Amino acid sequence: MFLDTDFIPSNYTQIIEKGAFQWTAPSNIALVKYWGKKANQIPANPSVSFTLNNCKTITKLAFEAKKNDGSFSFDLLFEGKPKEDFKPKINKFFERVAVYLPFLKDYHFVIDTENTFPHSSGIASSASGMAALAMNLMSVEKALIPEMTNDYFYQKASFLARLGSGSACRSVKGQIVTWGKQANIDGTTDLYGVEYPYAVHSIFNDFQDTILLVDKGEKQVSSTLGHDLMHDHPYAERRFAQAHENLHKLIPIFENGNLDEFIKIVESEALTLHAMMMTSMPYFILMKPNTLEIINAIWKFRETTKIPVCFTLDAGANVHVLYPDNVKEKVLQFIKDELVGYCQNGQYLCDQIGNGALQV
Incomplete structure (x- = not known):
């Protein structure tokens, strides 16, 4: 090291x-x-x-x-x-x-x-x-x-x-x-x-990420400012401990491919991130109404179909839809049928897990 x-x-x-x-x-x-x-x-x-x-x-x-x-x-x-x-x-x-x-x-x-x-x-x-x-x-x-x-x-x-x-x-x-x-x-x-x-289950080798562009404009609050607001945040220490705990929980999940447990941690982490923003001082909300519509639609679809699809969020309004490659066709059809209408100009990006920087 x-x-x-x-x-x-x-x-x-x-x-x-x-x-x-x-x-x-x-x-x-x-x-x-x-x-x-x-x-x-x-x-x-x-x-x-x-x-x-x-x-x-x-x-x-x-x-x-x-x-x-x-x-x-x-x-x-x-x-x-x-x-x-x-x-x-x-x-x-x-x-x-x-x-x-x-x-x-x-x-x-x-x-x-x-x-x-x-x-x-x-x-x-x-x-x-x-x-x-x-x-x-x-x-x-x-x-x-x-x-x-x-x-x-x-x-x-x-x-x-x-x-x-x-x-x-x-x-x-x-x-x-x-x-x-x-x-x-x-x-x-x-x-x-x-x-x-450590060991990683093959289910994660070609994991998919479809990014729904809810808002293509610049963020109202920069990530730098958001990070700074954690210094005096009332829930900061508990949040930092939670991150260690969730990373610890992911070790066996990455190895055994338990997507139900993977989904719980990933979605909880996304919501916790935005909860930190909403409970800082000053407080702010980067999610948009359509962000919440998409989240609820994903929950309903997952409950109805039992297909292991979940969401995560970065510090913005866009939604990353995560799912294994073996359900790609069904999830993309769901996105086209039910989620595209919540995207700005119907736009979304199809991506997947990759290997890092490359000299060209």
Whole structure:
């Protein structure tokens, strides 16, 4: 297991004037939610997520040597166009990671990024975006230190991604990723995400996630503000303990494939996340009326058909419909027949569990 000091390079063994890399990184959907953080993007509780496959960020990073004048220099393009309002977040990220990436002030960067899904709509675009950027930056560093091991490369990428957006550390690898120290899961750490190390039933190998786009607009309250509101939350400590308990309960569930118990934990976690929002001060609600309509329709459908389909939510109004591949045809028909009407412009995204970031 690496410590944060292990990610500070002692020296670079190669000199590179310019180059370019391109990576894709997926979003992820947390099953046990991370909500609340300490200093330096350290989570207040552990989490576990499914890495997605189709909802991803594609980022190209071009770089060229410049005089090190003590400043960061970069251009940022989003979907091919300059995106000035993203630049402060990237600059803040560079400030956080500069000690771990000493080359940052030696180059001018052009960051060209795009998503395969709507930005800022509760599908963790910051997770995939920061993961993709971290993978590119690590490719630059690996070019400067060719002897770098793959293990170090990926764990440092996850570590860096976390410093941009906490949940981004879960988007580097797949299929099931844990982040945050959990006493009974080997290798877990607050510093970066790790692939879930224990037995996983085959039912989860091709699990499906259909994302119902209830509201494609930007969230009224940012996740950063929501996390901050956990500091003085009256139910915070109990919530953090509950996350540890639910992650512990998932260990045998992942092994035996008990979907009834899986559903209980996943849906409870989603509702608890939003309960924390509704009971903070100031309080807020990110669910929309159609979010609740979809939840009730899923409950009714599951009760009537006994098909193991469930929902989860991120910090937004959209609904992630989770189900095993062996019931895909029936669930998609249910979505088309009963749920599409609750989606903005009838839109939804079909996704499934995936394997993490990929160089392209």
